[in-house]
Amino acid sequence: MRSAGESAVTALTDRPSSQSGLNTGAFARHRIRFTSNIAGPIFFVADLICLGLSVPLSLIAYRLFFADRLVTSVGIFAFSSAGATYLLIRASRHAYNRTLVNLFEHEADSVIDALAAVLIASALVWQFGMIENLSRGIAILFLLSFSALLLASRPIVRGAVRYLAGSGSIEQRIVFYGADPASIAMIRRIIELMDLPHLKYLGVADDRPKVKSVDGLKMIGGLDQVLELARQGELDQVLFCVPNMPPQRLHAIVEELSNVSVDVAVVPSEAIQLAPDYRVHLLGQLPVLTLWQRPFRDINGLVKRGEDLLIAGTATALLSPVMLIVGLLVKISSPGPVFFVQPRIGFNNELIRVLKFRTMFADRSDLKAEQTTTANDPRVTPIGRWLRRLSLDELPQLLNVIKGDMSLVGPRPHATHMKVGERYYQDAVRGYAGRHRVKPGITGLAQVKGVRGEIRTIERAKLRVEYDRKYIENWSVWLDLGILLATFRAVLYDADAY
Incomplete structure (x- = not known):
């Protein structure tokens, strides 16, 4: 006769589920199953294979291109030093600690690490007085063959890991503890955005359930049933997702779970309430949810400023004849x-004085931008219409960039009383103030994505702010250069600018 716990587990594992992402069918216990932590060792083995193959490949190539004989002892020392150094560098970067969550991290540096390893190995050979017997040709061939094998192996290994995850060989079986439908729904939405095929949800456990089902997941019982699943090896992780659970109760449950082999994690209520607008960082050993972060800190700030001064200074010198002609046309x-x-x-919500060529009749200018400029606006002069269409009126802002009030690329600065519809921007769009974490720009991601000119609707205003935030969170020099190049096309083909 089976106990109540055994009955609950049998009911869970014997009934197939029709819900997407669930895994409540019969488990193949004879099959070896790994968690996603196996991804790191797989990459380690792949690197060992690449190291092993690169040695004979470089020797074969050396014999084809060079007639000199190699000193075997020096070659063995150099190859061994390079291989050991490479593995140590990769380990120091935690490249072999990855899971499916960070599967694509650390890969851009693998060839750079290979180069560093070869240089360090060459330095060791020199230090031990064997540099005269080391062929530079074999060192270069080893670096080339090793780098080529690394680059070729990465997509193969990633594909293999993905296949193992999809087939169930890599699998992490999860039970949610706490029948809180809203919390579980949010957690699942966040996880789905990560595209993690190895996660399987067994159901929801709760000793004091207030609902009969949660988002299509099975209710598997209470703590006793969770413990039984863990003892049978069918459970890998328990996620606590109960908002405001009393600490005493949480500690008591965790103490019970510590008697079985299972991972236990707590999802803070703030992580659910604020999702997905944060990133997780460690402040020492303390996990913190970072909601906003300065993008241009330390060296990034210097790089951004140097980029602005170099390009804006050059552009001002080259375009000064054009600016002189435009100024004369405006005047006459x-x-x-x-x-x-x-x-x-501007930056940090401070007021800045933005320069533009005048495009409106002087007696109809709108300093506070209380009235949105529209197509065929009678306030705009005939010359001004063309200047606005080609964005030539913005050229004096190069001086704002050189002064430091603005940047070449960034969120466009808005006038103090600019509205969308009948509401001010800051009142109409949630998260609007976040765009002021960086200096405003002459052009920006929103402008090259077609969201420039008159903003008629709240939806379009939100889209512009969304692009601004996306730029801030993903800034790089290459992104700036891409936006600058795309700006020329946007100026020529965007009919929304007037």
Whole structure:
């Protein structure tokens, strides 16, 4: 006769589920199953194979291209030193500690690490007085063959790991503890965004359930049933997702789970409430949820400023004849100043004075941008219409960049009273203030993605802010250069600018 716990486990494992992502069918206990931590050792074995193959390949190539004989002892020492150094460098980068969550990390540096290993091995050979007997040709051939094998092996290994995950050989079986439908639904949505095929949800456990089902998952019982699953080797991890669970109760349950072989993790309520607008970092040993982070810190700030000064200074020198002609056209086309100086919101919500060529009649200028510019706006001069269409009115902002008020690329600075519909931007779009974490730009990601000119709807305003935040979170010099190149196309083909 089976106990209540055994009955619950049997009911769980004998009934197939029709829900996507569930794994409540009969388990193949005879099959070897790994968790996603096996990904690191697989990459380690792949690197060992690449090291092993690169030695004979480089020797074969050396015999084809060079007639000199190699000193065997020196060659063995050099190969061994290079291989050991490479593995140590990769281990120091935690490249062999990866799981399916960070499967694609550390790969861009593998060839650089191979180069560093060869240089260090050459230095060791020199240090031991054997440099005269080491052929530079064999060192170069080893580096080339090893690098080629590393590059070729990466997609193969990643594909193999993905296949093993999809077939169930790599699998992590999870039980949620705490029948809180909202929390579990949010956790599953976040996990689904990560594309982790090895995760299988067995169900939900709760000793004090208030619901009969949660998001299609089976209710498997309480703590006794969880313990039984763990003893049978059918469970890998328990996720606590109960908001505001009393610490005493949590500690008591965790103490019971410590008697069996299972991973136990707690999903903080803040991680659920704030999802997905954060990144997890460690402050020493303390995990913190980072909601906002300065993108241009330390060396990044210097690189960004150097990029601005170099490109803006060069552009100002090259375009000065064009700016002179445009200034003359503005002056003779209508009475008033050449430049329109407008207060706008800049870095850290500070006001900056943005320079533009004047495109409106002087007596109809709108310093606070209380009225949105529209197509065929009667306030715009005939010359101004062309300047706005080709974005030539923005050229004086190169001086703002050189001064340091603006950057070449960044979120466009908005006027102090700019509205979308009948609402101010900061009131209409959630997270709007986050775009002021960086200096505003002459152009930006939103502009090259077609969200420039008049903003007529809340949805379009949200899209612009979303692109601004995406730029801030993914900044790189290459992204800036790509946006600058794409700006020329956007200026020529975007009919929304007027």
